[in-house]
Amino acid sequence: METSSFIHPAIGFLALAAVLPFLRGQWWNWLLPAPAVLAVFAVFTMTPGDHLTLHWLGQTLLLGRVDKLSLVFAQVFAVMSVAGMLYAMHVKDRGQHIAAALYVSGGFGCVFAGDYLTLFVFWELMSIGSTFLVLLNRTRESVLAGFRYFLYHTAGGLLLLAGLLLRYKALGTWEFTAMAPSANAPLYEWLILAGFCVNAAVVPLHAWLPDAYPRGTVTGSVFMCAYTTKTAVYVLARGFAGWEILAAAGTVMAVYGVLYACIENNARRILSYHIVSQVGYMVAGIGVGTAMTLNGAVAHAYAHILYKGLLFMGTGCLLYAAGTAKLDKLGGLAARLPWVMVLYMVAALSISGMPVFNGFISKTMTITGAAEAHRTLVALGLEIAAVGTFISVGIKLPYFAFWGGKPTDNDRVLAPIPWNMYAGMSVLAVLCILQGVAPSILYAYLPFEVEHPYVPWSVWHVLQSLLLLGFSGLAFYLLRKVITPHEGLNLDVDIAYRAVGTGALRFVCRPLAFLDDRWTEAYRTGGLRGLMGIALGSVWFDRQAIDGVVDGSARTVRGIGGLGARTQNGSLQDYLGLAAFFALCVFGLVWYLG
Amino acid sequence: MNGLGAFLERQRELRGAWLKALYGVLAALVLLNLFVGPHEPHFGLDAYPGFWALFGLVVGVLMVVIMKRMVQPVIVRREDHYGDV
Structure with a gap:
């Protein structure tokens, strides 16, 4: 692994996001600009070439493609992160800083990604981080906007994923290279282009932007206005x-x-x-x-x-x-x-x-x-x-x-x-x-x-x-x-997908809720009685035979079940955060072992 | 109120003078345009002096009038039209 002339600027931000929850007191706000300064240092000292290759599931991933195009974007990302972190230093809500750090590290990850898999991982990390920068404004308006923002970017991410999977099937490579313009480009190139265009806010795929950015936190929107669309500009410049x-x-x-x-x-x-x-x-x-x-x-x-x-x-x-x-x-x-x-x-x-x-x-x-x-x-x-x-x-x-x-x-x-x-x-x-x-x-x-x-x-x-x-x-x-x-709201193209959303909600609320009611009824009368019978039998067996042996493990199972029940609380924010957390753990493990 | 704030406050009273200065500068720019032009005009018409002045004024006026007077009345709704607020 060649690291001598390359420090990945995302490292500092990931480290900040990892330690921030465990620090006591208030001094940690002086720590916020540190990863940004490190990123500036990293960008000005790195040498062109391919750095940080990673072997995973038989694939070779390239995390550090450094050339003139990636360098200039990384440079402005680094400079902006210094100003953004300075501007946000007074904010006491650690969640906002963690979201911003994950988001910025996603931006750096995309810029240096040499293959589509790496690009996709960091692309999604940006999407999750920025969603929290909207949600953490903690008003009803921003929570709703955050949901829409995340759904929209998930759809965009899926277009990209579909494109890169089809491309792998056709070409057998994940390599992220320029695609020659042609009138009859294959479907996968159009899918990838569409995925990029969602993040670049290309009209008519743009409505997420004026919907979400005005509703983000004061400091969060400063970060968001810099990275999402410009990362998309970078991948468009490289690919299209x-x-x-x-x-x-x-x-x-x-x-x-x-x-x-x-x-x-x-x-x-x-x-x-x-x-x-x-x-x-x-x-x-x-x-x-x-x-x-x-x-x-x-x-x-x-x-x-x-x-x-x-x-x-x-x-x-x-x-x-x-x-x-x-x-x-x-x-x-x-x-x-x-x-x-x-x-x-x-x-x-x-x-x-x-x-x-x-x-x-x-x-x-x-x-x-x-x-x-x-x-x-x-x-x-x-x-x-x-x-x-x-x-x-x-x-x-x-x-x-x-x-x-x-x-x-x-x-x-x-x-x-x-x-x-x-x-x-x-x-x-x-x-x-x-x-x-x-x-x-x-x-x-x-x-x-x-x-x-x-x-x-x-x-x-x-x-x-x-x-x-x-x-x-x-x-x-x-x-x-x-x-x-x-004062007033000017209709934009989001009227279309809001109609789809409202329609889907009505469909779920009426016919599906009706079916669910009937099923519950049937279950209560038929299924439950049968289960009670089995349960009575089991109780007898349990009392007679297994009680002593299993008590200990039962308690363990109950503990895990309780934890599971607590995490499954039905709020998308928590699921998102957990998913990102586990993804990062797996990623870190692979990085460490690779 | 600090120094800069007080300075800005005083400038409000000099509104007329600022406006005259603006007109003066605009006139001077058009005058200068008589002598300085582009080496390679992009659109053809922009070789004529005053083209960009007219372009800025006409596009600006049309944009504001069309969007505020014709388009917005059609597409504007109450702030909580979607029930978000």
Whole structure:
């Protein structure tokens, strides 16, 4: 086993999740950033190549495929985990930290996975970890959203599983390699693509995202907005570069997301729809599939993780301090939360692609790449999305949260924001500006070789961005009375699967419950009497013969039965947690023995 | 209220000046666009000065008006439409 130049960044997070339940006192919150710092160290010291091969059930698994593509994603994952853990340090609920640690380790596991089996294990670990980040918000709303989220991701995971099993049957290998785009690709490739697209929130498979992310915990949603969709972008970039359908899907996502964000009221849901939109840029770049658009997709994923994390942190501060993230309930807070506003604005200008901020150097690369590949419609769609992004996230959200035409709100009681939340935000804000000013900090890590490197800082690019953003800002100013957000729920495609769910529930509740009633009746009259007869016989035999011998073991059995009964309490959260726990134990054992 | 908060509070009274500055900057940008253009226009029309200004304004106005005035009235429901809240 070759480990000399490779520490798997997931190790620290798994260790944190394992020890956290057993630590006493409160000092452990200083431990939270440790695995993140270790991950940064690991990423910057590892050498390219294949590390950590594992033999299991006659299969060879590759846990550490290190190349330029996996390295750049691992790097931004590591950096984000430092900021995320800092931001979450004040949270006393250990469950949230354990869920976040498992989730992040799943992200690293996927990025370094060289085969589909390893990928699938970590893919599911992410799904479980993130489900808990929603559930642990502990409101009725988030528990329901968590259930839907988990069901949806289980379905997506099953598509992936079906695809990779069929692929193994056809090719005899689990190896995770690029699939050549072709019009008559085999079914298994489409299944795998569909599984990936669920996590990438490709429209119309996206509804889980704006459903769950606004309902996660304040700190949990910060983690979720970074890893799930970007892990999907990574596997798409590795497996499906140049697939035409992704160029179209990405453009649709980019526009669809901003249209919904335009009419949303909940700040965290506006940001969620903008994840759909921003991931659309990346998916489109992957679909176009030239070296420049692929680099653009990777660069945008990197920049996006930094500014989207910061956006969720900023709105998280609003939710934490004011108790709501709904824009119609906020306003007049600029003078009371000035630094939250400033840090939020750094991220808002970054996502809008304003010069000096990092969205400017990543977004324009994808658009220019698409235009140079003569994909005019793709480039046009992405420019339209850029206008909507600035209007919704760049102006509407901060305007109605911090000003909204209301006087300074001196009456509202604001919970004081702990220092560590500011610290986490500052890390990301500094990086957003650094990358924007000196693009080479990011470009140096881009994986694909291009003939003519893209130069963002030209007079024309700056002028074009300022014109586009300046005049979309003017559009907002003219229509500020029209765009004022109001309370309400905007129907989305989840109306379809909610109907399926409600239908299934009715089916279970009515005909099946009827059958169950009849069966219970029959059992009580017929089956139970027979059983009583046998039992009486057994009692006699038991008293006469076995009593002394078996007493001890009976007690043991009762003990185990009791434990079993306690674990089978019918709540999905506990089953999920137990399943993940046992899976990790088995995995650890295999790792140790292998 | 700390220093930055007080500064922001003062800026609210200077609203008119900020607005004039915005108009000034926008005009200056369009003026600059007369002299600086793209080497390789992406869409053809974007070779003309003022294209991106018009693009931002028109797309922005259409997006807000269509989504808020035409689409949202059709798809909006009560907050607890699904009984989640």
